[in-house]
Amino acid sequence: MRMIYMYFIPLTLIICIGLLCWSFYKNKASFWNGFLFLMTLFALTGNVMFFSLISNSKILHSVFLILTLLIMIVLTLIYALHAVLLIWNGIIVWRRENHSLANLLTLIIGVFLLIYPLLSFLFLRKLIPKPYNLMIEHFTEMSSFYIISIFLIFSLSVWICNFYRPKPDKDFIIVLGAGLLNGNEVSPLLASRIDRAIDFYQNQISVSGKHPLIICSGGQGGDEKIPEGVAMRDYVLQKGINPDDVVAEDKSVNTIQNFAFSKKTVDRYKLDPNNGIFVSNNYHIYRATAYANNAGMKISGIGSKTSGFFLPNAIIREFIAILMRHKLANLLVILLFVVIAVADKL
The missing domain is CATH 3.40.50.620 (HUPs)
Structure with a gap:
């Protein structure tokens, strides 16, 4: 069984890299690029984890453990401080740019995320009776996972498309x-x-x-x-x-x-x-x-x-624009979540 995994796991990484390269070659600005890059990262992580576990090298074990801890610490800090970071960025944008609603996006989102736990407690635990509060909570969880997932893939796609280097033969x-x-x-x-x-x-x-x-x-x-x-x-x-x-x-x-x-x-x-x-x-x-x-x-x-201070706001604005371009598809997904949330709690 170990021999099968030793061939299968690296093959998965090679396939992901190949698909990513082909997708980028066909379309520099494709949502698939971000998705395939994310799959490549998962496959790479799986390869590193697998070969670290079957290896007898203490150095390799230590390197893998340190990298894992560093990644967990960074992700934990981002999760714990994301609202504060967004508010901080929103204040900087407010000071340096014109005071338009679009330039307040990170500030508004940061404030909302900061007070969301309190709102959730008041409405879902105190004001809204069962089973409706459970339906709303389930719907919120699914919607949040969906939005965060596609935002991550979108951000990776935006980053990847900037690797394009055109040939010096343009008209x-x-x-x-x-x-x-x-x-x-x-x-x-x-x-x-x-x-x-x-x-x-x-x-x-x-x-x-x-x-x-x-x-x-x-x-x-x-x-x-x-x-x-x-x-x-x-x-x-x-x-x-x-x-x-x-x-x-x-x-x-x-x-x-x-x-x-x-x-x-x-x-x-x-x-x-x-x-x-x-x-x-x-x-x-x-x-x-x-x-x-x-x-x-x-x-x-x-x-x-x-400018680095403006980039988070700009990415969020672009993401909202992309969501609106595909509003029918996103609306159908949201309606599906509503159906699942209601059916699951009835």
Whole structure:
């Protein structure tokens, strides 16, 4: 039996790695990438555990024990302090960013998680009679497990899609716009996107000699004096880029239109719509890839760095957007949980 496990367990890890590599090759921004990466971690853990147990090496046993303890300590601290960490992050975002509802997400979630045990005790133990309190409790447990699981897989998928390294042979680079400062100035966040595009542009020219077209995509918001695309193009030109290699798309008002109108520019210049890339912030690449594909461009994106303090808030916002894109499927899952909770406690 041990011999069977010695072949089967490593084979499981090899299969998971192979499926992950194939999935990433086919689609850089796929939910399956995060799931398969998680399965690969489980398979790797199983391999380490199995071979540590059957080994006679005391050093290997000690290393495995220390790693296990460290992982348990880290997970315990995260579980115990997650509400405090979210509140702390929310306060930082509140101080450094504008005071919009979207920027309050981590603060709101942190406060809710902090008071949830009290609310649960009051409502499920004191106010709501049996068996209804048990139904609600069972439904809450299933829903929480579902949300946490898909959020973990989503976060891994977002992280994985940023490992994409495009070949220096592209016809175009689409830079997705963001809000302007004082109505006409490129913000630091937007500048990071443009600089990332310029870095790729210059690297491609130095490697292959091919000049890609930089498409600065962004319309004019209600509080902006000029379109984002125009401000972005001016910024690019100030960096000494050939004016013939830069064009402004100044009609779009959201990411979907960014790609739809940029596709028209690509067609107008008679470029291959599947031989390009787009640039946005690293947290936005996953969702934006789907919009690019829907616009008729089978392209992937490269991400610019996002300030660490803003990343948790941004990831949660992206996650909510993904949930809303698949709201029917998620609604059916929630309804299934309701049925299970009611049937189980009747």
